[in-house]
Amino acid sequence: MFFIEVILPLSLEKTFTYRVSEAEFHFIKKGMRVAVPFGKSKIYTALVLDIHENAPTLYEAKEIHQILDEKPIATETQIKHWLWVANYYMCGIGDVYRGAFPTGLLLESETIVSHKPEVIVNDSELSDDEFLIYEALQHQSSLKVQEIASILNKKNILPTLQKLLARDVIVLEEEIKESYKPKLVRYVKLHSQYETDRGLEELLEVLKNANKQKEIVLAFFQISASEKKPITVKKLIEFSGSTSAVVKALIEKEIFEEYYLQHDRITFNGKKSENELHLSEAQQKAFFDIKENLNEKDVCLLHGVTSSGKTEIYIKLIEEYLHTGRQVLYLLPEIALTTQLVSRLRLHFGDKVAVFHSKYSNNERVEVWKQTLENSEKAQIVIGARSALFLPFNDLGLLIVDEEHEQTFKQTDPAPRYHARDAAIVLGNFHKAKVLLGSATPSIETYFNTQNDKYGLVTLTERYKNVRMPEVVLVDLKDKHFRKRMTGHFSDLLIEEITEALSLGEQVILFQNRRGYSPIIECLTCGHVPHCQQCDVSLTFHKFKNQLRCHYCGYSIAKPTNCHSCSSIDLTTKGFGTEQIEQELVSLFPKAKTARMDQDTTRGKFGFEKIIDNFKNREIDILVGTQMLAKGLDFDNVSLVGIMNADNMLHHPDFRAFERSFQMMTQVAGRAGRSEKQGKVVIQTYNPNHNTIQQVTNHNYIGMYKEQLYDRQIYKYPPYFRIIKLTLKHRDYDKLKEGSMWLYQVLSQNLGMPVLGPEEPAISRIRNEYIRTILIKIPQNLHLGNTKKTIQKMLNSFEAVAQYRSIKVVVNVDFY
16 A cells, blocks of 8 residues: 655645555655645645555545655655745645645646536426526537536625535536646748749749739748747747738748747846946945855845845845855735846846745746746746745745835735745754845844844944935924924925925825825714724725725725715824825826835736836936835935834734834835935924934934833843734634633643733724734743644643634734
């Protein structure tokens, strides 16, 4: 008896055992994909984890359907890393597998329904829905479950299908769809009989009266004379200004022959620049320090002020690692940044750079996966957002995590809820590779690790080419409102500064961390505020679409003309978002071109690129945006940055609010004055004497770090304590309250550490589910693994209680 151990792409903790024949047993290797039956009728793509001869004791092992790969598609180190992620972040290994693999490599069975031809049915016995399905199957041999759902216009159609199955009217078949198709490009060449000189005379004779066809043939000769490479149909049509119908006619006349070639979807066609990179003295010193630090320690932090030229240092380091033939992984927090960086790296490294993130199509991601696995030339350097961490690297030498403090490195939903920076350090450890973290405002944990000698630390205190740090000006909004010096949300000072910058032909960035027009619409008569039906939040007004929408579940209604509660027509908006700022700018500066960058304007694969390119090419004068702007983008003509309201970040109910506000404001400020002239930052706030705002003004990172550490130690927060957050969700308020209380009591009795809860979060209902959270604070001196095992045991016993089984529990380790 021969068996394999597999992971299924489902949210399951366990692996499963399947039976294979002896020949298969000797052919299968770890990391190959096999199609296996699971449940009554589903087929999934499973990944082989192990090969053995031990039969499972609890169930009868099923046989596999087929083997899908010739050679392994995942590496052993990679699977080892997945197991670590599943274990550390307390989620199923299936979750990690599903999250890591491009969906193009995960086949799902699509259930096909067809009718039995020999069965004769009495129409009167069938219900309306059954009859509709039966009739549809008379016209079509088979239907997918989704198609039947759209015919009946119902979601829950399985009961109806069950009845038809019981009557033996229909049969289900399972078929597997391979969704990755290589991209084929259509080419044409001249038929061999016309290649001689006599052939050409004949050809022109044949086409004597067909002018359009003659034009295309002449165009074909023109292109082939100038370029000695195959000619695509697309190029031929564009060049000759003709249509594909004419080409088709020529192919049918056997004058042209068509053929197809396989193409990579992601190709780089541009020139590598031959210029050497020259580092400034400060950069050169930092570069040597980093190399020395990495000789002794595996992880090093580069703490360089904004615009100190960290990217050039990374490029130098990457050059050194490429000479050794090892792969480099470069992680960025935001897809918007990859677009800017890829162009910079491709100037140095040409086509050795591959990109991997979720805005790429499935097929493109599969190609990058295969190139990384084969250690191909094209994927020596992989740039990506956090998901690139799971690629099948062969021999990783260096990992760079840029802007390591960014919270977007932490995945929130779905599982695995991993933090890419921490997971990258572990991956580096598995590959015996070095990790370089870079940031102008490192997160407190990372900086704490450098102070404890766990990581190396290199600091760059001056900006590239000695440009001065931007000058920070505070505007007291209380005072300005009092003296009636505000126009909309702009103080007189900010308006003056913008006018001056625009008159000098410089660009301006305005930061407001809220999208939409305004977060609240309120009735002046009775005070009613429209709320989302399914969540506990007020609806945000979007003026552009003239609707109110919920930013949690997407529910939207048209903008009301009168109050829903008392029918009064006196409605007013409170608060402001990016849309409102953009509109005020249009009335204040009618001549300036404004644009906004937030989730609403950057949909689609090239959403970011369009806006960033337009801004870089100076087609936009003022750019308004949310936190997407705060990440390391590089614009050389921005002289002024305005932060519209610094307070809504500071008063967030979160233990990292001050740290986050400091990072966000410093990063946004760092976009100003990146070339010769000193930039200016205007921060509008209601309390200019707040410590954090003063620290931003004086560029005082160390002051912020010390103050926050002191607080964290008193109140038992990281880096002194690790935190695990349990989120419980259920539609029934009382059942949730009871269940969360039960779990809290079990945890606090059995763990000798602070357990807080069960708390109703600020937004206590989303998508009609009520929410409660429990925080577990684990002190540094306790063994983390054992504590997690204990917690997992309690969660299992919670699930074993019948009445609480329907409560969803989400475990989030290091949720910050």
